[in-house]
Amino acid sequence: MQAIVMTGIGGPEVLVAQDVATPHPGVGELVIRAEAIPVLFPETKLRSGEFPMPVEPPVVFGFQAAGVVVEIGDEVDATLLGRRVTVATAGFGSYAEFVCAPASSVTMIPEDLSSADAAAVLxxxxxxxxxxxxxxxxxxxxxxxxxxxxxxxxxxxxxxxxxxxxxxxxxxxxxxxxxxxxxxxxxxxxxxxxxxxxxxxxxxxxxxxxxxxxxxxxxxxxxxxxxxxxxxxxxxxxxxxxxxxxxxxxxxxxxxxxxxxxxxxxxxWLAEVSRSGTAALERATAGTLTPRIDSVLSLDEAAKAHRLIEQRSPIGKIVLRP
Structure with a gap:
């Protein structure tokens, strides 16, 4: 599969599109086919070295994604298969066509909300x-x-x-x-x-x-x-x-x-944030919280997305689409 690998600490150029092995879930994990990946401001700080990375590069980068559950590991609810969800990774791995994440991080996407809007507002x-x-x-x-x-x-x-x-x-x-x-x-x-x-x-x-x-x-x-x-x-x-x-x-x-x-x-505090995901997506569906998408870029434009964010030019979220 195609993914964006953080090859080292540095500028946006360290985010490189590469072919990597498709992940498979372990116990308590699932894999989604990513449809929308939000580019988050804190991610630019991790890439630059201002914030510590949870693992040493090279590593597939990224924290969140929205898409369809295609595979589940042991001790995961089988009814999640085929459902659209958002996930949060263990600190890396979301800038990819397929994303493995803890099942506990799942937030269900309401039927009337697009994956891109869910990724943007979560x-x-x-x-x-x-x-x-x-x-x-x-x-x-x-x-x-x-x-x-x-x-x-x-x-x-x-x-x-x-x-x-x-x-x-x-x-x-x-x-x-x-x-x-x-x-x-x-x-x-x-x-x-x-x-x-x-x-x-x-x-x-x-x-x-x-x-x-x-x-x-x-x-x-x-x-x-x-x-x-x-x-x-x-x-x-x-x-x-x-x-x-x-x-x-x-x-x-x-x-x-x-x-x-x-x-x-x-x-x-982060646990409370995680618990609020469902309410955030429900508000987006109801119209009381409007998702703000600046642009949708292809996955291989991740470095461009980071440059734009560091220039403070986007008015809204940049979403990557595999």
């Missing part, structure tokens, strides 16, 4: 839903959603008001993405590519404060937002680090105004 929706549940919005709060035009931020922007946000302020990178964030439901949008954007935020707030920050940028910018947050009730949910580093905030930064920071990470 990660964003399944992260956004537990973030919103953790935020525990009450209907009166002002929230800030960073990187709101794409990825998890786009799902948060679509769902925030339903979950209790009274005012949604968003950040986005550039005019086109700012327009997209507005269309998704943001009341105001600030361009976070401007170095003084935290100052612009305070001007936009005009004397009011932020109750909740969904922080996907991290780095030193997170500390700059603290002065704009509501004392005692203000809370930051830290779930990403587009800047290249987690939020650079200490307890001493939070204590003077009684603020809180929740780290949305770790095995227990």
């Amino acid at each position: 990660m964003d929706g399944s992260v956004a839903l537990p973030l919103l549940a953790t935020a525990a919005l009450t209907g009166s709060e002002t929230v800030l959603i960073e990187a709101a035009a794409t990825g998890v931020g786009s799902a948060l922007t679509q769902l925030a008001r339903e979950f209790g946000a009274a005012r949604v302020i968003a950040t986005a990178g550039g005019p086109e993405k700012s327009m997209r964030a507005k269309a998704l439901g943001a009341d105001e949008v600030i361009d976070h590519t401007a170095p003084d954007w935290p100052t612009r935020l305070r001007e936009t707030l005009d004397g009011t404060t932020l109750d909740v920050v969904f922080d996907s940028i991290g780095g030193t910018t997170a500390r700059d937002l603290l002065a704009a947050m509501t004392p005692v009730r203000g809370r930051i949910l830290s779930y990403g680090w587009l800047s290249g580093a987690p939020a650079q905030i200490s307890a001493m930064d939070l204590l003077p105004h009684g603020l809180t920071l929740t780290a949305c990470a770790g095995p227990d």
Whole structure:
């Protein structure tokens, strides 16, 4: 079968199309014939070496795929054969025509949802839903959603008001993405590519404060937002680090105004994300969470997809199609 092999740590050029052996499932595993493979932002960090890979290259790359179950291993429900599902691998192996994954990672794709849409919305929706549940919005709060035009931020922007946000302020990178964030439901949008954007935020707030920050940028910018947050009730949910580093905030930064920071990470958090997959796909089917696909590329264009993501040019998910 054709697959994309990560030949080493480095730039997109290390993702090379090769013929490899078709996988077969072990105990508790299944194999799908892949129909759609989402290219995920964290995957670019793994490929570049910023995040540690679970195995040493060379290895078939990729974490998620959607397709049809064609083979099952022992101790797997036989009724899954022939069903359309999404799967998450054990850390590698999804950029391929056939993908082996734990049966426990399966999320059933609703009949009225395409495999491409399921692949595009799964990660964003399944992260956004537990973030919103953790935020525990009450209907009166002002929230800030960073990187709101794409990825998890786009799902948060679509769902925030339903979950209790009274005012949604968003950040986005550039005019086109700012327009997209507005269309998704943001009341105001600030361009976070401007170095003084935290100052612009305070001007936009005009004397009011932020109750909740969904922080996907991290780095030193997170500390700059603290002065704009509501004392005692203000809370930051830290779930990403587009800047290249987690939020650079200490307890001493939070204590003077009684603020809180929740780290949305770790095995227990990821288990909650996994449990939210079905709800995310159901919302996509119902129309309350719209899949955002920027482009569909052939499997052998995986390196191109990574280049586009690192240029921050896509407005929506890039999906690979074997």
